Amino acid sequence: MSDGTPPREPLEHLDEAECLRLIAPGGIGRLAYTGRYGLTVLPVNYAMHEGTIVFRTAYDSPTDQDLRTGIADAEYKVAFEIDDIDPGARAGWSVLVQGAAHHVESADERASVQAAAVEPWAGGERELFVRVIPTRITGRRVRRPG
Template structure:
């Protein structure tokens, strides 16, 4: 549902998916049994309304295989203009077959290490917001630490 909240313009699912198609890096997050949350960047693509990304053996693959809820976030910011957007999605992931190269949704990893597993994250909930140009933005205070 699209609405207003302060200077954030809330976005509906279709707008969120459209924005996700405009970038190729996002972050995948999951919680372990002990409650520790891991967040890692991934190169991704959309296959219909699903996020697909490659991975090697390790934490991401373990989280997928154990059926954990996975969060995915991507954004695009223009700090000088105090504008941008952010999309957050939540769902469950599975190992999937290689997509048809003609389908145009193969994630291309910036990391050249082998990533033999292709993951499909089925987006069950999607939300997002846009900070409009000159909409007040967010004030970020920077501190110089010794």
């Protein structure tokens, strides 16, 4: 559809404040980490709490076992992606949070994150809280080319 005008840049980079605003409501995000079978991505239901990402996972589930192994290795780097895309309109945004994950172990921290009241999307008994402290937050918005 070349009409002589330069193509509009379809990707707009979002600053950190805009990213945080977009992901503030919580919902479904995708957690990526290096698991026992390699790079793994799973959807989880998350909430934002004091600038960090909180979600729950079942004690001793494969995800928990992977995270435990990773977290035991010291700082466990993960990525967390949140997006809202309308495939029909080919428009939307995505935010990528890179950071370190840890289990919420102390009673104080547990009480604090429980206030975030994040519900596990898988249902059932999910006893472990995992928290991701962002070290890098980037995002982009895609518009339908003009």
